[in-house]
Amino acid sequence: MSEAAADAALPATRRGTxxxxxxxxxxxxxxxxxxLGLAGAGFTSILVTIGIAGVLIYESAGFxxxxxxxxxxxxxxxTPLFADNRHFGVWxxxxxxxxxTALAMLVAVPLGLLxxxxxxxxxAPRTRKIVKPxxxxxxxxxxxxxxxxxxxxVTPTLQPWVxxxxxxxxxxxxxxxxxxxxxxxxxxxxxxxxxxxxxxxEASSGLGGGKLETIRRVVVPSAWSxxxxxxTLAVSRAIGETMIVAIAAGSQSNFSFDPREPGQTMTGYIxxxxxxxxPTGSLEYQTIFAVGLLLFVMTLVMNVISHRLSRRLRAQxxx
Amino acid sequence: xxHPIDLTANRSGLLAERAFVWVCxxxxxxPLAVLAWLLARVTADGIGRVSLSFITDPPSQLDxxxxxxxxxLLGTLWLIGLTAIIALPxxxxxxxxxxxxxxxxxxxxxVELAISNxxxxxxxxxxxxxxxxxxxxxxxxxxxxxxxxTLALLVMPIVITASRExxxxxxxxxxxxxxxxxxxxxxxxxxxxxxMALPGILTxxILAISRAIGETAPLVVVxxxxxxxxxxxxxxxxxxALPMQIFQWTxxxxxxxLTNAAAGILxxxxxxxxxxxxxIWLRNRTQARRT
Amino acid sequence: xxxxxxxxxxxxxxxxxxxxIDLAIPSxxxxxxxxPSGCGKSTFLRCLNRMHELVPGARSKGRVLLDDTDIYASxxxxxxxxRWVGMVFxxxxxxxxxxxxxxxxxxxxxxxxxxxxxxPAVVExxxxxxxxxxxxxxxxxxxxxSLSGGQQQRLCIARALAVNPDIILLDEPCSALDPIATARxxxxxxxxxxxxxxxxxxxxxxxxQRVAERTAFxxxxxLVELDDTATLFSHPRxxxxxxxxxxxxx
Numbered sequence: 001m002s003e004a005a006a007d008a009a010l011p012a013t014r015r016g017t018x019x020x021x022x023x024x025x026x027x028x029x030x031x032x033x034x035x036l037g038l039a040g041a042g043f044t045s046i047l048v049t050i051g052i053a054g055v056l057i058y059e060s061a062g063f064x065x066x067x068x069x070x071x072x073x074x075x076x077x078x079t080p081l082f083a084d085n086r087h088f089g090v091w092x093x094x095x096x097x098x099x100x101t102a103l104a105m106l107v108a109v110p111l112g113l114l115x116x117x118x119x120x121x122x123x124a125p126r127t128r129k130i131v132k133p134x135x136x137x138x139x140x141x142x143x144x145x146x147x148x149x150x151x152x153x154v155t156p157t158l159q160p161w162v163x164x165x166x167x168x169x170x171x172x173x174x175x176x177x178x179x180x181x182x183x184x185x186x187x188x189x190x191x192x193x194x195x196x197x198x199x200x201x202e203a204s205s206g207l208g209g210g211k212l213e214t215i216r217r218v219v220v221p222s223a224w225s226x227x228x229x230x231x232t233l234a235v236s237r238a239i240g241e242t243m244i245v246a247i248a249a250g251s252q253s254n255f256s257f258d259p260r261e262p263g264q265t266m267t268g269y270i271x272x273x274x275x276x277x278x279p280t281g282s283l284e285y286q287t288i289f290a291v292g293l294l295l296f297v298m299t300l301v302m303n304v305i306s307h308r309l310s311r312r313l314r315a316q317x318x319x
Numbered sequence: 320x321x322h323p324i325d326l327t328a329n330r331s332g333l334l335a336e337r338a339f340v341w342v343c344x345x346x347x348x349x350p351l352a353v354l355a356w357l358l359a360r361v362t363a364d365g366i367g368r369v370s371l372s373f374i375t376d377p378p379s380q381l382d383x384x385x386x387x388x389x390x391x392l393l394g395t396l397w398l399i400g401l402t403a404i405i406a407l408p409x410x411x412x413x414x415x416x417x418x419x420x421x422x423x424x425x426x427x428x429x430v431e432l433a434i435s436n437x438x439x440x441x442x443x444x445x446x447x448x449x450x451x452x453x454x455x456x457x458x459x460x461x462x463x464x465x466x467x468x469t470l471a472l473l474v475m476p477i478v479i480t481a482s483r484e485x486x487x488x489x490x491x492x493x494x495x496x497x498x499x500x501x502x503x504x505x506x507x508x509x510x511x512x513x514x515m516a517l518p519g520i521l522t523x524x525i526l527a528i529s530r531a532i533g534e535t536a537p538l539v540v541v542x543x544x545x546x547x548x549x550x551x552x553x554x555x556x557x558x559x560a561l562p563m564q565i566f567q568w569t570x571x572x573x574x575x576x577l578t579n580a581a582a583g584i585l586x587x588x589x590x591x592x593x594x595x596x597x598x599i600w601l602r603n604r605t606q607a608r609r610t
Numbered sequence: 611x612x613x614x615x616x617x618x619x620x621x622x623x624x625x626x627x628x629x630x631i632d633l634a635i636p637s638x639x640x641x642x643x644x645x646p647s648g649c650g651k652s653t654f655l656r657c658l659n660r661m662h663e664l665v666p667g668a669r670s671k672g673r674v675l676l677d678d679t680d681i682y683a684s685x686x687x688x689x690x691x692x693r694w695v696g697m698v699f700x701x702x703x704x705x706x707x708x709x710x711x712x713x714x715x716x717x718x719x720x721x722x723x724x725x726x727x728x729x730p731a732v733v734e735x736x737x738x739x740x741x742x743x744x745x746x747x748x749x750x751x752x753x754x755x756s757l758s759g760g761q762q763q764r765l766c767i768a769r770a771l772a773v774n775p776d777i778i779l780l781d782e783p784c785s786a787l788d789p790i791a792t793a794r795x796x797x798x799x800x801x802x803x804x805x806x807x808x809x810x811x812x813x814x815x816x817x818x819q820r821v822a823e824r825t826a827f828x829x830x831x832x833l834v835e836l837d838d839t840a841t842l843f844s845h846p847r848x849x850x851x852x853x854x855x856x857x858x859x860x
Binding site for chain 3: 213
């Protein structure tokens with residue numbers, strides 16, 4: 001019987017189904033191939049991870065053949081582009097990164113945590129529906145916009161109040177970075193607080209605790225691992241932030257923790273030197289990767305800590 | 320004998336409690352106020368400069384009034400197009416693999432770990448990967464394809480995560496029904512699961528594109544130029560992009576260029592608004608259709 | 611302290627679960643409330659310390675006199691009520707972020723009545739009253755959740771006792787525990803009634819007979835019968851009580 005005749009012999013609803021499915025062994029190969037293809041797609045993420053580590057290590061190796069680790073981590077002057085009297089002390093960059101990060105956390109942690117408490121414990125459902133997406137909006141603004149804001153609005157606003165504030169300064173950049181990070185802390189902390197079982201709140205009420213005491217002594221301590229995970233992740237984000245500091249923090253690399261001064265962070269340096277013309281393979285070119293490697297390691301450590309903390313939260317709330 | 324108890328006394332801390340609610344409200348309101356301030360200032364600074372000629376003209380080093388976004392917008396279009404073509408198929412495939420095929424094997428566990436790590440890597444590090452791998456090692460040069468590949472890797476975790484969420488919303492009973500009828504895993508995925516997960520996947524795609532449009536740092540590292548008079552004419556061409564152009568303008572010491580930057584930001588934000596609005600509309604429409 | 615309930619009603623939204631109950635609970639005795647699932651006994655209990663209204667959409671009204679004070683008077687702060695009326699819940703809920711010692715002291719800290727010099731004495735007294743002291747005295751710093759189920763529930767009882775209430779409400783406190791742990795808690799309750807007024811909701815009729823002097827039978831939000839326990843169980847006056855006790859419905 002030919003295909004067409006066999007097909008015509010089927011009831012109307014099943015016509016055309018015979019020819020569509022690949023038959024027998026061909027079908028299995030077909031499936032296997034597709035599965036391998038999809039697995040390959042999944043595998044790319046592993047490849048990318050290896051790629052990042054590989055590129056950073058490979059190029060940094062070249063750098064560290066020329067510059068000793070002692071100088072890199074020991075000195076506080078960073079002047080790789082000078083013709084003579086070159087210094088490679090990364091602390092100049094790290095100090096700026098730490099200063100801006102600290103300022104950012106100073107803003108983001110209290111605001112974020114309070115916002116999280118407000119959203120999960122006090123806000124009416126209708127308010128929540130407006131405030132939560134609004135905070136998400138804040139998170140969606142591209143960082144270059146924040147950089148512009150820090151440079152053209154925040155710095156001039158602060159200048160009458162902060163004596164000695166230079167045009168490019170770490171204070172404005174750090175503060176604006178903090179506002180950018182608030183939604184992240186708020187959202188993750190809110191999840192952690194939401195995960196605290198209702199029975200604990202009941203126990204606290206039953207003992208005569210009012211709402212503030214319950215939040216302060218029971219809810220927040222119980223959610224602590226999740227909140228700490230959120231904060232660690234936020235630190236990681238602040239360390240890796242580039243455009244806000246590149247635009248608003250100035251590009252002078254000094255070893256300084258004074259927020260009124262300009263500062264070049266690790267990320268700011270990488271952008272600055274990439275803007276110019278650096279020949280491949282030169283020492284200047286390799287500094288990008290050395291600093292990048294340090295940056296990568298720092299954020300990786302923060303991310304791992306954060307992951308462990310949120311795992312502890314999940315284990316705790318299940319118990 | 321007990322005295323009658325007093326349940327109406329002001330308990331200590333009542334005032335503190337009322338104050339606390341207000342303090343918490345501030346936590347949410349202050350950032351939103353800053354956002355409003357930011358938007359107001361950017362609009363005030365830039366709205367005067369936005370015009371058709373601004374959007375289409377080439378930039379200028381000397382004359383701020385004549386400088387425009389033309390090449391930058393073209394560059395962004397090329398970048399986003401290429402990024403989408405690269406990131407979406409691979410990302411969605413990876414998501415399908417993790418959700419439909421190998422749900423609990425050792426490989427998936429490692430892949431998931433890799434993805435969650437990659438999501439936390441700063442975007443500038445992706446730029447460095449692009450520089451070392453695409454621009455130099457693969458000798459693609461400072462071309463738009465190198466930029467697109469870099470951005471594609473950057474947004475891939477977003478695509479994968481959003482697509483996985485979308486796939487998860489499809490009930491298992493539907494998969495079982497299809498498999499029970501004799502369909503293969505791929506047939507089930509392609510004909511039953513994917514169509515249902517499509518809105519979520521599209522939303523994820525739009526999120527990824529939104530992210531890619533606003534990224535500046537990786538592009539700087541990977542060699543997007545700061546000043547170019549025309550858009551890319553091929554995948555191997557040099558290019559600039561919208562955020563790059565804005566960055567260039569903010570770095571210019573002349574004040575008039577800051578106005579251009581503000582205007583550029585308005586165009587950028589407007590684009591993002593339209594994109595995300597479309598995503599929300601899409602999500603609502605397909606949800607409504609399903610219920 | 612005795613409790614006098616008059617005309618208590620309670621709703622969840624539009625649905626009324628307690629339909630007008632008058633009940634007198636004598637001081638320093640154990641009163642048990644029994645009845646089938648859904649008859650409103652837990653809701654009734656939660657009205658006695660004004661916890662019912664914490665659920666969104668829940669409402670209650672009536673008169674509940676603690677000695678001579680009506681806890682439903684309009685100017686009463688519900689939070690203060692719970693300093694006089696303590697509660698032990700169905701599933702033990704010690705605070706996981708606190709040690710055993712801190713769990714016991716939690717009530718005092720939450721109500722700003724914590725005194726550092728008194729603390730060790732309070733901890734020991736409460737744990738002894740809850741018959742837990744000997745088992746945990748060497749590990750007071752361990753997390754509250756490191757104890758067994760029965761021990762956790764006794765810890766919750768110690769926690770409730772530490773704030774010195776006059777009345778303790780127990781909502782099926784043994785339903786999640788094995789018979790041995792249950793027996794220990796029942797022993798404990800018999801000791802406690804010398805100093806406290808106890809109201810216990812239970813679906814275990816044997817438990818009511820073992821510990822309570824008075825028992826009330828609730829059905830569909832109403833009080834059907836209240837009597838001395840022995841009398842209620844041997845000669846119930848209402849047919850519905852008799853049917854329930856005989857297991858004709860559950």
